[in-house]
Amino acid sequence: xxxxxxxxxxxxxxxxxxxxxxxxxxxxxxxxxxxxxxxxxxxxxxxxxxxxxxxxxxxxxxxxxxxxxxxxxxxxxxxxxxxxxxxxxxxxxxxxxxxxxxxxxxxxxxxxxxxxxxxxxxxxxxxxxxxxxxxxxxxxxxxxxxxxxxxxxxxxxxxxxxxxxxxxxxxxxxxxxxxxxxxxxxxxxxxxxxxxxxxxxxxxxxxxxxxxxxxxxxxxxxxxxxxxxxxxxxxxxxxxxxxxxxxxxxxxxxxxxxxxxxxxxxxxxxxxxxxxxxxxxxxxxxxxxxxxxxxxxxxxxxxxxxxxxxxxxxxxxxxxxxxxxxxxxxxxxxxxxxxxxxx
Amino acid sequence: xxxxxxxxxxxxxxxxxxxxxxxxxxxxxxxxxxxxxxxxxxxxxxxxxxxxxxxxxxxxxxxxxxxxxxxxxxxxxxxxxxxxxxxxxxxxxxxxxxxxxxxxxxxxxxxxxxxxxxxxxxxxxxxxxxxxxxxxxxxxxxxxxxxxxxxxxxxxxxxxxxxxxxxxxxxxxxxxxxxxxxxxxxxxxxxxxxxxxxxxxxxxxxxxxxxxxxxxxxxxxxxxxxxxxxxxxxxxxxxxxxxxxxxxxxxxxxxxxxxxxxxxxxxxxxxxxxxxxxxxxxxxxxxxxxxxxxxxxxxxxxxxxxxxxxxxxxxxxxxxxxxxxxxxxxxxxxxxxxxxxxxxxxxxxxxxxxxxxxxxxxxxxxxxxxxxxxxxxxxxxxxxxxxxxxxxxxxxxxxxxxxxxxxxxxxxxxxxxxxxxxxxxxxxxxxx
Ligand code: HDD
Ligand code: HEM
Ligand code: HEM
Numbered sequence: 001x002x003x004x005x006x007x008x009x010x011x012x013x014x015x016x017x018x019x020x021x022x023x024x025x026x027x028x029x030x031x032x033x034x035x036x037x038x039x040x041x042x043x044x045x046x047x048x049x050x051x052x053x054x055x056x057x058x059x060x061x062x063x064x065x066x067x068x069x070x071x072x073x074x075x076x077x078x079x080x081x082x083x084x085x086x087x088x089x090x091x092x093x094x095x096x097x098x099x100x101x102x103x104x105x106x107x108x109x110x111x112x113x114x115x116x117x118x119x120x121x122x123x124x125x126x127x128x129x130x131x132x133x134x135x136x137x138x139x140x141x142x143x144x145x146x147x148x149x150x151x152x153x154x155x156x157x158x159x160x161x162x163x164x165x166x167x168x169x170x171x172x173x174x175x176x177x178x179x180x181x182x183x184x185x186x187x188x189x190x191x192x193x194x195x196x197x198x199x200x201x202x203x204x205x206x207x208x209x210x211x212x213x214x215x216x217x218x219x220x221x222x223x224x225x226x227x228x229x230x231x232x233x234x235x236x237x238x239x240x241x242x243x244x245x246x247x248x249x250x251x252x253x254x255x256x257x258x259x260x261x262x263x264x265x266x267x268x269x270x271x272x273x274x275x276x277x278x279x280x281x282x283x284x285x286x287x288x289x290x291x292x293x294x295x296x297x298x299x300x301x302x303x304x305x306x307x308x309x310x311x312x313x314x315x316x317x318x319x320x321x322x323x324x325x326x327x328x329x330x331x332x333x334x335x336x337x338x339x340x341x342x343x
Numbered sequence: 344x345x346x347x348x349x350x351x352x353x354x355x356x357x358x359x360x361x362x363x364x365x366x367x368x369x370x371x372x373x374x375x376x377x378x379x380x381x382x383x384x385x386x387x388x389x390x391x392x393x394x395x396x397x398x399x400x401x402x403x404x405x406x407x408x409x410x411x412x413x414x415x416x417x418x419x420x421x422x423x424x425x426x427x428x429x430x431x432x433x434x435x436x437x438x439x440x441x442x443x444x445x446x447x448x449x450x451x452x453x454x455x456x457x458x459x460x461x462x463x464x465x466x467x468x469x470x471x472x473x474x475x476x477x478x479x480x481x482x483x484x485x486x487x488x489x490x491x492x493x494x495x496x497x498x499x500x501x502x503x504x505x506x507x508x509x510x511x512x513x514x515x516x517x518x519x520x521x522x523x524x525x526x527x528x529x530x531x532x533x534x535x536x537x538x539x540x541x542x543x544x545x546x547x548x549x550x551x552x553x554x555x556x557x558x559x560x561x562x563x564x565x566x567x568x569x570x571x572x573x574x575x576x577x578x579x580x581x582x583x584x585x586x587x588x589x590x591x592x593x594x595x596x597x598x599x600x601x602x603x604x605x606x607x608x609x610x611x612x613x614x615x616x617x618x619x620x621x622x623x624x625x626x627x628x629x630x631x632x633x634x635x636x637x638x639x640x641x642x643x644x645x646x647x648x649x650x651x652x653x654x655x656x657x658x659x660x661x662x663x664x665x666x667x668x669x670x671x672x673x674x675x676x677x678x679x680x681x682x683x684x685x686x687x688x689x690x691x692x693x694x695x696x697x698x699x700x701x702x703x704x705x706x707x708x709x710x711x712x713x714x715x716x717x718x719x720x721x722x723x724x725x726x727x728x729x730x731x732x733x734x735x736x737x738x739x740x741x742x743x744x745x746x747x748x749x750x751x752x753x754x755x756x757x758x759x760x761x762x763x764x765x766x767x768x769x770x771x772x773x774x775x
Contacts, residue, residue, distance in 0.1 A: 069435020081419030314443030
């Protein structure tokens with residue numbers, strides 16, 4: 001039971017990063033100067049994200065529900081110690097979702113209000129990505145201390161520092177990288193395609209740089225990533241593989257193999273996440289008083305059984321519908337650009 | 344601000360905000376699908392216009408509903424860790440089914456909003472209907488969680504820990520039937536009337552009269568229909584509360600002393616100091632009759648529990664009076680609607696009445712939740728865990744409240760502004 005649930009959490013997080021993440025990445029892309037591409041880029045992003053962003057966002061809700069039903073102690077410890085970054089994350093989620101929709105459905109499309117929407121959309125996307133990274137980094141630092149009530153130690157120290165910030169930047173770069181790669185296949189316009197390829201290349205470089213920065217920043221932690229990695233050679237292999245795949249990726253980009261580039265880029269991010277899972281599994285959190293792991297913190301078996309049933313039965317409905325959604329919007333060839341949601 | 348008070352205010356405000364959009368998400372898709380169906384069968388372009396108009400409303404409101412719902416699922420842990428640590432495993436089940444329903448809803452809405460000309464028209468229509476069905480289902484599930492807080496079931500409470508957890512029993516708790524019936528009707532009623540009222544107002548101002556009359560007729564099927572049934576569902580809720588939470592009922596009615604042949608007080612304000620009802624009109628025996636179907640039955644009063652276990656009596660009572668007053672008025676409006684419909688024409692004054700009634704259903708929903716939630720105090724899990732023991736230890740909740748107050752007020756303002764712009768655009772198209 002517990003293994004199935006861990007699998008569901010891991011898979012949901014992966015899908016959230018790949019699908020939801022690229023939606024945030026699109027916001028980050030729109031934050032950059034775009035010159036004459038401003039308008040056409042916006043149209044492409046509206047069309048690409050519009051049908052799927054709410055479904056992509058659901059992976060996060062699924063994680064929360066699995067956590068609070070199946071692993072309540074982990075959920076409440078997290079929500080207590082990381083109260084502030086979670087709050088920041090929520091503000092970003094609220095603003096991003098609302099503004100993205102407002103921008104598209106504003107009945108009067110005028111440059112001034114559209115500019116404000118776009119700006120807020122981009123800023124909230126970047127903001128949310130940063131905080132997700134900060135939260136992820138804080139899980140395993142060994143600073144969370146459920147026993148303390150001292151203001152700094154209890155509510156700030158768990159997520160404060162160079163390392164969480166570095167992970168936040170890393171996540172933002174990954175999101176923007178994924179978005180750029182995915183967006184290449186969303187337009188038929190050659191110049192815009194070239195722009196997205198160029199952006200992908202830039203963000204590719206930034207992913208590598210910020211990844212290195214994460215390693216450096218971890219030197220300020222109790223245990224640096226280098227030490228952790230050396231203990232676990234499998235991880236080193238995984239990260240090396242992810243980096244090597246960049247070569248494959250750019251071969252495919254050069255050959256304009258849209259689907260393959262998407263798969264390879266997703267695979268790279270999956271490997272990075274996998275490396276992170278392997279590093280700490282089966283611990284969900286490492287606190288100052290020791291690790292909290294999924295096996296010891298699980299709810300009673302009767303609860304887990306119902307949760308697994310709900311997930312499996314739900315999956316029977318959800319996966320085919322999701323497949324249909326993506327088939328309709330992502331796999332059919334787009335022949336004209338007038339088919340936007342405003343009909 | 345006191346931390347507990349701030350946390351409660353935050354929860355109340357976030358839920359009170361979310362429920363408006365949730366109600367819309369459970370009802371508007373049905374209205375939209377009805378218009379869409381009429382278009383597909385009659386090919387009358389006015390219905391297509393209407394479908395698209397409502398679709399834009401759904402799209403905007405759904406997004407706000409989705410993000411405010413996300414906030415709620417986190418807030419259960421952010422604000423009430425002492426609640427979730429017990430309640431999660433017991434009552435997570437309806438949330439997990441709710442999550443499934445939401446997932447399908449999010450997929451369906453993507454397909455519907457962007458699927459024009461991409462699918463078979465009837466398949467496309469079905470995805471719109473699916474938005475309504477899944478939204479409605481998820482509403483039923485989430486109310487099970489709230490029902491459990493009112494009528495805890497499916498565990499044994501031993502030394503402050505829940506044992507022998509049975510999530511199925513917890514989900515099928517005894518408050519679920521009346522609460523979900525009443526809530527789902529409330530959503531249909533409130534949103535049906537709100538949509539109908541807005542179109543009545545637009546009609547009165549001479550804007551696109553044909554379109555607005557068509558819209559009004561569709562919306563009022565739900566609005567007026569549910570309004571007529573609602574008092575019965577409300578009465579059923581009252582009877583169940585008398586059985587499951589007698590203290591809440593006592594607070595609702597300002598019933599201080601346990602007594603037989605208990606009176607129902609119309610209007611009036613409870614005074615907790617003197618333990619009396621002031622300025623009300625008592626109807627002897629009616630409370631006993633309504634609560635227990637026997638005018639001489641004993642109705643438990645607030646005197647049965649210690650003073651510190653009383654819910655805030657004044658708030659609960661006033662909110663209840665407001666809900667019932669609105670419910671009774673709306674039932675009358677519902678009856679009138681069907682009467683005028685049979686006669687084939689609606690007098691102008693009645694359309695004004697409908698326009699005035701537009702916000703009333705929503706107000707009744709808010710009042711109803713205040714009754715349920717404030718009336719349950721001081722308990723977060725009725726009779727088991729106190730709200731003050733469940734609150735987060737994180738200090739400074741006042742800032743948290745202020746932040747969300749500002750954020751949601753900004754969202755609400757923008758949403759209203761966007762609707763104003765939709766109407767402006769409509770006006771440009773049709774003149775008037
Ligand atoms: C359109 C909205 C609306 C209208 C017109 C009414 N209600 Fe209501 N009421 C609700 C919307 C609502 C609600 C928001 O949906 C509540 C809150 C919790 C719940 O389950 O339903 C509720 C709760 C609620 C409760 C408390 C249930 C509990 O705590 O378990 C009672 C006793 C009533 N109602 C009774 C009535 C009566 C006698 C009405 C007479 C007409 C009435 N309501 C009209
Ligand atoms: C959406 C409709 C709802 C509204 C408008 C609503 C309203 C409120 C209000 C007014 C309070 C504050 C009561 C007080 O502190 O005096 C409150 C508290 C609370 N509600 Fe609800 N409620 C709703 C549904 C739910 C549901 C479905 C749950 C499911 C679990 C829930 C869980 C809570 C919790 C945990 C608290 C805080 C503890 C407490 O005050 O008892 N509510 N809500
Ligand atoms: C503690 C209580 C609640 C929680 C944790 C919660 C959670 C959520 C979440 C996570 C979503 C977003 C789903 C998406 O992304 O599509 C959502 C939306 C929704 N919720 Fe809630 N909810 C609560 C209370 C309620 C209540 C009381 C109702 C109605 C009875 C309700 C009905 C809906 C509906 C219909 C939606 C669909 C979105 C929309 O139509 O705008 N929720 N909720």
